[in-house]
Amino acid sequence: MKIRKVxxxxxxxxxxxxxxxxxxxxxxxxxxxxxxxxxxQRIKGFLDEGFPYYVGEINGKIAGYCYLHNWNNRCAYSSTKEVTIYLDKDIQGKGFGTILYQYLFKEITSVH
Incomplete structure (x- = not known):
């Protein structure tokens, strides 16, 4: 799986x-x-807010994607984030979700 920025x-x-x-x-x-x-518009919104957003490709086709975003807009949750990940239905259960999660977490921790 090749992972790159969206x-x-x-x-x-x-x-x-x-x-x-x-x-x-x-x-x-x-x-x-x-x-x-x-x-x-959704992608642009996440990117404009500076959130990491990645796609995973297999043989040049997007097979999954993941991104970090705010969990809730209320002030008390300002530092609470959520990870979203979706995979093509045909590749579930093959470890690709784990690869995307690990990549995202590595990128997040290398920035902070």
Missing amino acids: TLEDAKGICDIYNYYVENTAVTFETAVVSIDEMQ
């Missing part, structure tokens, strides 16, 4: 992964699929 051009690949979970599970808490434009 770009706005990755929005389609991210939507392909994320919208599967929107349509087939309850894990996202969303009820409508996310458009590419909306996903680009």
